[in-house]
Amino acid sequence: MATNITFHASALTRAERSALTNQKGLTIWLTGLSASGKSTIAVELEHQLLRERNVHAYRLDGDNVRFGLNKDLGFSEADRNENIRRIAEVAKLFADSSSIAITSFISPFRKDRDAARKLHEVPTPGEDTGLPFVEVFIDVPIEVAEQRDPKGLYKKAREGVIKEFTGISSPYEEPEAPEVHVRNVDLPVVEAVRQIIEYLDSKGYLPPKKE
Numbered sequence: 294m295a296t297n298i299t300f301h302a303s304a305l306t307r308a309e310r311s312a313l314t315n316q317k318g319l320t321i322w323l324t325g326l327s328a329s330g331k332s333t334i335a336v337e338l339e340h341q342l343l344r345e346r347n348v349h350a351y352r353l354d355g356d357n358v359r360f361g362l363n364k365d366l367g368f369s370e371a372d373r374n375e376n377i378r379r380i381a382e383v384a385k386l387f388a389d390s391s392s393i394a395i396t397s398f399i400s401p402f403r404k405d406r407d408a409a410r411k412l413h414e415v416p417t418p419g420e421d422t423g424l425p426f427v428e429v430f431i432d433v434p435i436e437v438a439e440q441r442d443p444k445g446l447y448k449k450a451r452e453g454v455i456k457e458f459t460g461i462s463s464p465y466e467e468p469e470a471p472e473v474h475v476r477n478v479d480l481p482v483v484e485a486v487r488q489i490i491e492y493l494d495s496k497g498y499l500p501p502k503k504e
């Protein structure tokens with residue numbers, strides 16, 4: 294670790310940045326089994342936030358993270374932890390910049406999600422408050438996820454081709470107190486997004502809806 298670095302405080306406080314951009318930064322952390330619907334919901338959520346609420350929102354998902362920032366990481370336990378740690382750090386930077394980060398990763402372990410939460414909620418030097426961390430549990434029974442199986446991953450996991458697959462041969466630790474709990478069976482995607490936006494509105498995190 295570098296020792297000859299110092300933390301150079303920004304000329305703007307977070308409150309000043311929020312006032313100038315007319316936006317509060319935060320992270321929306323989607324968690325759930327593979328094929329629970331995280332990506333589908335993230336895409337529609339991002340679109341609605343941009344289109345209807347005029348805020349900057351950006352998705353971090355397997356496609357733009359695993360092929361770029363984290364392309365040096367594999368699927369060992371240490372690499373999976375590091376994957377989530379880096380995603381949390383990047384999401385926090387987006388949130389700190391007054392943007393809305395939407396992450397969609399299985400993130401099966403409570404300790405990793407709690408670490409991501411703590412990273413946001415504990416104030417950084419020079420700030421009075423932390424950043425909102427909105428944990429959204431995309432909840433489907435394993436049987437439903439396995440039946441959807443759009444990429445054939447559950448089938449490969451059952452055949453033993455993929456080792457340590459979440460829900461089959463590796464645990465998924467359900468969130469105990471998520472900010473939003475979406476039961477994503479027989480639910481249209483717009484309804485799932487409505488539930489998330491309703492929570493954000495209840496907290497005053499979004500500017501009013503455009504007329």
Ligand code: ADP
Nearest residue numbers: 326327328329330331332333441443477479480
């Ligand atoms: P994840 O990102 O959690 O792996 P995806 O968003 O890729 O999941 O969704 C997995 C599959 O489930 C896709 O084929 C998607 O169309 C479908 N799906 C998502 N949400 C629902 C839903 N509420 N009802 C039925 N199918 C859904």
